[in-house]
Amino acid sequence: MRFKRFIASFLNIFLVLVNLVFLIMEQPPIGEQIMHVTIPRFREKQLVFGIIAFLTWLSIVCWIANIYFWVKSQDSIPTQLFNKYVK
Secondary structure, three states: OOHHHHHHHHHHHHOHHHHHHHHHOOOOOHHHHHHOOOOOOOHHHHHHHHHHHHHHHHOHHHHHHHHHHHHOOOOOHHHHHHHHHOO
């Protein structure tokens, strides 16, 4: 399970306002700082990734799907979508 990724995502969702401040200051989100996982380095890409992740966490079905992917040691839905369409 990509436990570090799960914890980082969990922290980022619950600390949205703090992460917006970090985005403005061009710093990595707090979950990534604490868990030392990689994220896109450009501000616009961080914002797009954050929006995708936030929308995914709004749906319980997507949340369960993310856990499934992490258990199988695969990337979460937001990471897969971001890598496919944005990178």
